Amino acid sequence: MSWVASIGDAFMEFIAETGRISKFFQSAMYWMFRPPFRYKLVLEQFLFVANKSLFIICVTSIFTGMVFAVQVYFGFRIINADGLVGPTTAIAFVRELGPVFTAIVVTGRCGAAMAAQLGTMRVTEQIDAMDVMAVNSIHYLVVPRLLASFIAMPLLTALFIFVGNVGSNLTGILQLKIDPVIYMSHLQEFVLVRDLAQGLIKGAAFGIIFATIGTYKGYYTQGGAEAVGRSTNQAVVVTLVLILVSDYFLTLMIRALLYPTQI
Amino acid sequence: MAQTQQEFAIEIRDLHKSFGEGRYHVYSGLDVKIPKGLITFILGPSGVGKSVLLKHTLGLLKPDRGDILIFGRAIPYDKPRELNEMRKHFGMLFQYAALFDDFTVFQNVAFPLVEHRKDITLDEIKKKVVDKLRAVGLDPENTLDKYPSELSGGMKKRVGLARAIVLEPQILLYDEPTTGLDPVTRAMVDDLILETNAKFGLTSVVISHDILSALYSADQIGFLHGGKIVFWGTPKEFTQCNHEVVRNFLDAEMKHRKELEQ
Numbered sequence: 001m002s003w004v005a006s007i008g009d010a011f012m013e014f015i016a017e018t019g020r021i022s023k024f025f026q027s028a029m030y031w032m033f034r035p036p037f038r039y040k041l042v043l044e045q046f047l048f049v050a051n052k053s054l055f056i057i058c059v060t061s062i063f064t065g066m067v068f069a070v071q072v073y074f075g076f077r078i079i080n081a082d083g084l085v086g087p088t089t090a091i092a093f094v095r096e097l098g099p100v101f102t103a104i105v106v107t108g109r110c111g112a113a114m115a116a117q118l119g120t121m122r123v124t125e126q127i128d129a130m131d132v133m134a135v136n137s138i139h140y141l142v143v144p145r146l147l148a149s150f151i152a153m154p155l156l157t158a159l160f161i162f163v164g165n166v167g168s169n170l171t172g173i174l175q176l177k178i179d180p181v182i183y184m185s186h187l188q189e190f191v192l193v194r195d196l197a198q199g200l201i202k203g204a205a206f207g208i209i210f211a212t213i214g215t216y217k218g219y220y221t222q223g224g225a226e227a228v229g230r231s232t233n234q235a236v237v238v239t240l241v242l243i244l245v246s247d248y249f250l251t252l253m254i255r256a257l258l259y260p261t262q263i
Numbered sequence: 264m265a266q267t268q269q270e271f272a273i274e275i276r277d278l279h280k281s282f283g284e285g286r287y288h289v290y291s292g293l294d295v296k297i298p299k300g301l302i303t304f305i306l307g308p309s310g311v312g313k314s315v316l317l318k319h320t321l322g323l324l325k326p327d328r329g330d331i332l333i334f335g336r337a338i339p340y341d342k343p344r345e346l347n348e349m350r351k352h353f354g355m356l357f358q359y360a361a362l363f364d365d366f367t368v369f370q371n372v373a374f375p376l377v378e379h380r381k382d383i384t385l386d387e388i389k390k391k392v393v394d395k396l397r398a399v400g401l402d403p404e405n406t407l408d409k410y411p412s413e414l415s416g417g418m419k420k421r422v423g424l425a426r427a428i429v430l431e432p433q434i435l436l437y438d439e440p441t442t443g444l445d446p447v448t449r450a451m452v453d454d455l456i457l458e459t460n461a462k463f464g465l466t467s468v469v470i471s472h473d474i475l476s477a478l479y480s481a482d483q484i485g486f487l488h489g490g491k492i493v494f495w496g497t498p499k500e501f502t503q504c505n506h507e508v509v510r511n512f513l514d515a516e517m518k519h520r521k522e523l524e525q
């Protein structure tokens with residue numbers, strides 16, 4: 001009986017947490033469109049999310065592209081389809097791997113950092129101090145992080161897609177000896193503008209997800225310094241689960257909107 | 264209208280508040296009236312809800328039941344902009360100063376001005392910041408460009424106080440201003456509370472468990488216990504109070520003083 005009850009409790013807690021997160025997000029949306037608009041803070045956060053992620057995005061994407069080419073090649077060679085390595089990589093990166101892997105990498109760096117920053121500000125009463133000084137802390141702290149992530153993520157996703165394809169291309173041509181002309185030949189037929197749109201929209205959506213969860217977990221940290229670590233940890237886990245789950249539903253939605261005739 | 268001159272800065276009526284879905288009651292019918300222009304200490308042991316009281320006063324927490332009036336006006340919880348306007352009446356010194364870590368002293372003290380006084384120039388902001396730092400006994404030249412991590416606990420408090428008064432509030436709240444300080448810094452903070460109240464003609468509310476500070480600086484003392492105010496009066500009346508919990512609190516302090524006198 002007790003495990004039934006604890007599953008019930010966990011489920012109720014899940015519902016309650018979902019409600020709190022959406023209320024937090026609504027509040028951020030409320031303040032986003034109210035003056036003053038703090039461009040400088042948005043820029044600061046944008047540089048934090050984008051600039052500092054450049055290197056790690058390049059490293060992870062080039063190796064993802066390289067291993068992808070290798071795996072696909074040894075599969076496709078059996079049916080004499082090595083010419084499809086290029087287009088397959090491109091489609092996979094543009095639609096899925098780009099946005100999802102970028103989000104995972106940036107969550108580890110920036111989503112966690114947001115939770116830690118706001119968590120520290122919470123437990124040292126800096127957030128209370130801000131509210132007491134009649135500066136809404138969601139307006140000042142959360143809104144710039146949400147906006148910056150929303151803008152930076154599509155750009156980082158595009159970078160991941162590009163560098164990943166360069167990696168795949170180099171591996172395909174130099175290591176697997178695929179004819180460069182063949183590697184490139186079918187790209188335009190397979191990868192369309194709407195595929196790129198799909199990837200970038202997903203990137204932006206994942207940006208909103210990691211920024212919302214990161215700031216939410218930090219903002220509502222309760223306790224001392226050890227609580228900040230807990231919030232950071234939870235922020236990363238919850239964000240990753242949400243990104244992978246929402247990816248499926250986002251794909252269905254985007255297909256319904258952008259791919260009306262295709263099955 | 265029969266609107267008389269408001270004699271209370273803060274009026275709390277029949278406040279009820281519990282946490283954890285009603286499992287844990289912090290207040291059950293709390294009544295507090297903070298008179299204008301005086302220094303009022305609210306004393307009580309740790310965990311009775313002193314900080315929570317300040318958070319209610321500022322509208323950071325919402326009562327389960329009861330009313331809180333600031334200069335006779337109810338707190339507008341559901342109107343964020345009006346709530347912000349109301350908060351401009353207040354300055355608050357947090358227990359650990361709560362300075363922004365990645366701001367310099369200048370940026371910290373200037374923060375409320377930068378955010379709320381779009382009408383004044385940067386030079387005027389600088390002048391006000393320097394004035395307020397001097398008012399709390401700091402040397403602006405040596406402190407303006409420092410970060411909080413480079414300051415001692417006492418200096419942080421002074422900077423926190425400068426930031427709290429920079430918008431010239433009418434009510435100043437202190438959360439345990441002397442807890443955990445060395446005796447010299449503690450005496451300095453006691454004087455700072457008195458001086459600041461006199462210099463700026465404020466209403467001060469100090470939340471503390473420091474009896475000696477209260478006896479030294481307070482005009483009025485309230486004692487919080489079991490979710491209610493169990494004593495209210497002058498420092499002299501406080502030392503003669505016969506309420507059991509207050510007595511225990513006082514006797515514990517006096518025991519140490521007797522040790523010292525021997």
Ligand SMILES: Nc1ncnc2c1ncn2[C@@H]1O[C@H](COP(=O)(O)OP(=O)(O)O)[C@@H](O)[C@H]1O
Nearest residue numbers: 282283289307308309310311312313314315316
């Ligand atoms: N946001 C909160 N959620 C749950 N419990 C809280 C919260 N804030 C304070 N409490 C509890 O209320 C009680 C009073 O807290 P507080 O006012 O901080 O005490 P103190 O008198 O030492 O300042 C404590 O037991 C504390 O655990």
Ligand SMILES: [Mg+2]
Nearest residue numbers: 313314315439
């Ligand atoms: Mg406290």
